[in-house]
Amino acid sequence: MDFPVFHLDFLGNRMLVAGIAVLHVFVNHPFAVGAMPLVAALEWSGWRRGDAGWDRLAYRILTVCFVVTTTVGALTGVGIWFATSLVNPAAIGSLIRVFFFAWFAEWLVFVTEVLCIMAYYLTWKPMAGRKGLHVALGAALAVASWVTMAIITAILGFMMDPGSWLERTSFLSGVFNPIYLPQLAFRTPLAMVAAGLLALFLAYFFTRGDDDLRRRAVRWLSLWSLAWLAPAAAGALWYWRAIPAWMAGNLPVALGTQRFAAWYDQLLVVLGVMVAAVLLTTLAGALLPRRLPRVALLVPFALTLVLLGSFERVREFIRKPYVVGEYMYANGVRVADLPLLKEEGILRHSAWARVRDITDANRPAAGAEVFRLACTRCHTASGVNSVFDRLTGLYGAGDWDRETVKYYLLGMHTARPYMPPFPGTDVEAGALADYLVTAQRSHEPVPGAQDVGLDGPAPAGGEV
Amino acid sequence: MDPMPIPRDFLLPLPAAEGDLELALVVLFLAHILLVNLMLGGALLTLAAEVRGLTRPAYDRLARTIAATVTVNKSLAVVLGVGPLLAINALYGLWFYTANALTGRAWILLVPLIASAFLLLYLHKYTWDALAGRKGLHLAIGAAGTLLLLAAPLVFLANVNLMLFPGRWGEVRGFLSAVALANVLPRYLHFLLASLAVAALFLAGWLCRRGFDFAAELPGLDRVAVKRELLGVALGATAAQLLAGPLVLLTLPPHGLSWLLLGNLAVAIAFAAAALVLLWRESGIEGPLGPRFWLVVVLLGGTVGLMGLGRHLYREQALTPHRELVAAHTADFRAASLGAEMRLAAGTPRLGPGETAASPGEKIFRASCMACHDVETKRVGPPLREIAGIYAGNPDGLIAWVKAPGRKRAGYPEMPPITMQPPQYEAVAAYILDEVFATPSESG
Incomplete structure (x- = not known):
């Protein structure tokens, strides 16, 4: 990272990216990628049978999707860029240099998608006399929505496993990384299932007072979701197998958190129960739509959101210690630069470091600076994933021994494969240990460049 | 701490030829900013028309018609922003991200800010009938959405301004101090006036277009009178640029100025002056929209295009010295990094101070x-x-x-x-x- 260090010491930076990204997936998969083909199919089905109530239901579902995707969906999509440019500019800037044309193509499709959804939604009533053309417009929109996701999935796959790009560094070798197609094969049907469950949830509100319509809609939407559930399971299996072995080792911590890693098996069971619940509800909806209690329509959608959220968390976590597999560590340090930083130090090679030389007088302050540069992409001092909490877990609440901490820092990546190696000299590791030991009790929050710029108050334990 | 940080740049090549990326940035940004102008100016004119509708109900219909254009223009403004964002990330990533980090809170607040603005504008649009009896509340919803929208350009301006002044990076303490830097506020004023002018011109053309049944769609309003009012808004806003423009130029830090830029601006101002005269004459005419209107559009389009080019010339001139320092530093770093990698591969890494050789x-x-x-x-x-x-x-x-x-x-x-x-x-x-x-x- 050779940028001013943006840092949120309470929530943590990862939470910022994760919050926006998960919200985006919550909107994108059910409300766009899955919903657009679903609504077009609904509209077509109503048109074929000349069913005005059915057409109205499709329009109402689309209204919700239109409002949500053109506000929260569009802005969180751009927001992922905004957040990553704050939290890990080194990573996003590198990705843009590799994937410029993929993103550019995605943008062109995205423009098409927005034009299509404007046209599709705003002409629903004016084009009531030309339904065939209007349904075709919906189909075009469905394709555009899917293509934008298909392109971005290539980039997400690349971040997990760049494959042959590391040797060839060509655009195409980056796009067709080993995880791309499996992940796409999983995401596509998952989005369809999620859209079906969303529509079930919405149908609960939009069919009030029309039991017949409700019964038929519940059956149709349940069948839609069921039909996509099997491909989703197959895609999940393929994706699971494509995850590199070194990454799969991270799965227990990824699914839970470090503290709950031991609950891995139980968590898998919980996820299995959730899938089963979705399966049962949709089966019941398809076979006995009259019997299905109304509240039951709300549950599967909520469950899907939880599933989607944990899927994204796992994807984010298991690629550690890298942010771009085998090219850049999570803290923005290029793998290739590690030897130099270990020889000459991270302070010396950071334009924004407030301390350059370590003396006996400034060791804790210099260590705090090392902490800001090397650790704060994932750790805070006082908040989520606090470095002090992690060390307390290791060494207890008593006074820590500086040497112990120092040697832990130098070797942590061997015992904890998700940690990147310490990117500095032994002296810097010692200074960082001094800072950690000095601030062990205070947990003084570390300020970010967004608040204090280059200046800021001296960190605990010394003068800057 | 260094007075001016000289960071290292990305160690990957640019994805395309630099000139192509620059062209893409200038052209795509103009497309984006025109839609932003239409969105923001449209939102302001919607509110103005709705307020007038309190006493002359026919204007309430006009407000709804304008609001319908904002629905489309706002989504296009966002989606068209992604292209230039991509280009600026590729070309000026180092400078842009630095500005983002230094104004981080405001920068990330853009996401909920604009999303909330859009949701409020939808609420405003879709409750027009439901809240017909509670106009105060309805206007307040529209005004809240518009106010949020008005805040967004200030954040963007603070960022694209700050990235041009590496020598001042060390003084910045958060977003507000970045706003106070150099000439953000004059540029903001310049931009707001442009938004009003662009939206008013667009609406004059839109409402007078062939195929739009004015009398049926906007009963109680006179097409010529509405046209004259809208052209009057465009005229007034553009005339006010005679004050705002020089203010921007005078407060512009000199390190990005060049004769090429000043020549470019002179032509742009000449175009704008000609457009002003034509606009003044067109707005005085008691008839339908004449061909002179289209000449105004072409001239002002030329002005906007030249201004966009001028921005780029200024940016290049302002950043060149720092960019050269960064390039030299990056080359040094790359060489040092390769050296250390090779020493490690050879099993002879350099030892840091206080380290001893170990088995x-x-x-x-x-x-x-x-x-x-x-x-x-x-x-x-x-x-x-x-x-x-x-x-x-x-x-x-x-x-x-x-x-x-x-x-x-x-x-x-x-x-x-x-x-x-x-x-x-x-x-x-x-x-x-x-x-x-x-x-x-x-x-x-």
Whole structure:
């Protein structure tokens, strides 16, 4: 990272990216990628049978999707860029240099998608006399929505496993990384299932007072979701197998958190129960739509959101210690630069470091600076994933021994494969240990460049 | 701390020729900013028309018609923003991200800010009938959405401004101090006036277009009168640029100025002046929209295009010195990094101050074991003295344990399995069992 260090010491930076990204997936998969083909199919089905109530239901579902995707969906999509440019500019800037044309193509499709959804939604009533053309417009929109996701999935796959790009560094070798197609094969049907469950949830509100319509809609939407559930399971299996072995080792911590890693098996069971619940509800909806209690329509959608959220968390976590597999560590340090930083130090090679030389007088302050540069992409001092909490877990609440901490820092990546190696000299590791030991009790929050710029108050334990 | 930070740039090549990226940036940005102008100006004119509708109900219909254009224009404004954002990320990533970080809170607040603005504008649009009896509330919703929208350009301006002044990066303390830097506020004023002018011109053309049944769609309003009012808004806003423009120029820090830029601006101003005269004459005419209107559109389009080019010329001029420093520093860093990689591959990394040469086994011990094991005292696990006693003469037993620690003893946490290459196991076992007690202990 050779940028001013943006840092949120309470929530943590990862939470910022994760919050926006998960919200985006919550909107994108059910409300766009899955919903657009679903609504077009609904509209077509109503048109074929000349069913005005059915057409109205499709329009109402689309209204919700239109409002949500053109506000929260569009802005969180751009927001992922905004957040990553704050939290890990080194990573996003590198990705843009590799994937410029993929993103550019995605943008062109995205423009098409927005034009299509404007046209599709705003002409629903004016084009009531030309339904065939209007349904075709919906189909075009469905394709555009899917293509934008298909392109971005290539980039997400690349971040997990760049494959042959590391040797060839060509655009195409980056796009067709080993995880791309499996992940796409999983995401596509998952989005369809999620859209079906969303529509079930919405149908609960939009069919009030029309039991017949409700019964038929519940059956149709349940069948839609069921039909996509099997491909989703197959895609999940393929994706699971494509995850590199070194990454799969991270799965227990990824699914839970470090503290709950031991609950891995139980968590898998919980996820299995959730899938089963979705399966049962949709089966019941398809076979006995009259019997299905109304509240039951709300549950599967909520469950899907939880599933989607944990899927994204796992994807984010298991690629550690890298942010771009085998090219850049999570803290923005290029793998290739590690030897130099270990020889000459991270302070010396950071334009924004407030301390350059370590003396006996400034060791804790210099260590705090090392902490800001090397650790704060994932750790805070006082908040989520606090470095002090992690060390307390290791060494207890008593006074820590500086040497112990120092040697832990130098070797942590061997015992904890998700940690990147310490990117500095032994002296810097010692200074960082001094800072950690000095601030062990205070947990003084570390300020970010967004608040204090280059200046800021001296960190605990010394003068800057 | 350095007075002007000279960071290293990305160590990957640009994705396309620099000139092509610059062209893409200038053209795509103009498309984006025109839609932003239409969105923001449209939102303001919607509110103005709705307020007028309180006394002349026919204007309430006009407000709804304008609001319908904002629905489309706002989504296009966002989606068209992604292209230039991509281009600026590729071309000026180092400078842009630095500005983003230094104004981080405001920068990330853009996401909920604009999303909320859009939601409020939808609420405003879709409750027009439901809230017909509570106009105050309805206007307040529209005004809240518009106010939020008005805040967004200020954040963007603060960023694209700050990225041009690496010499001032050291003074910035958060978003507000970035707003106070150089000429953000004059540029903001310039931009707001442009938004009003662009939206008013667009609406004049839109409402007077062929195929739009004005009398049926906007009963109670006179097409010519509405046209004259809208052109009057465009005229007034553009005339006010005669004040705002020089203010922007005078407050512009000089390090980005060049004769080319000033020549470019002179032509742009000449276009704008000609457009003003034509606009003044067109707005006085008691008839439908004439061909003069289109000439105004072309002239002002030219002005906007030249201004966009001028922005780029200024940016290039302003950044060149810093960019050269960064390029030189980046080249040095790349060479140093390669050197260190090669020394490591050759097994001769440089030692830092205070470090001593260590045997291979000791290096591995320091990296992989020392966090938990001290030589003489209990750290997390037992001390080496004890381990060496148990495995004396049995390195294979020690290695087997390290690979798969099988049992636990009371008072000690479980040791994780340690994975390394076979020779490394042997080296570290040799260090623990033979070397460490052959020399005086260094650990403290």
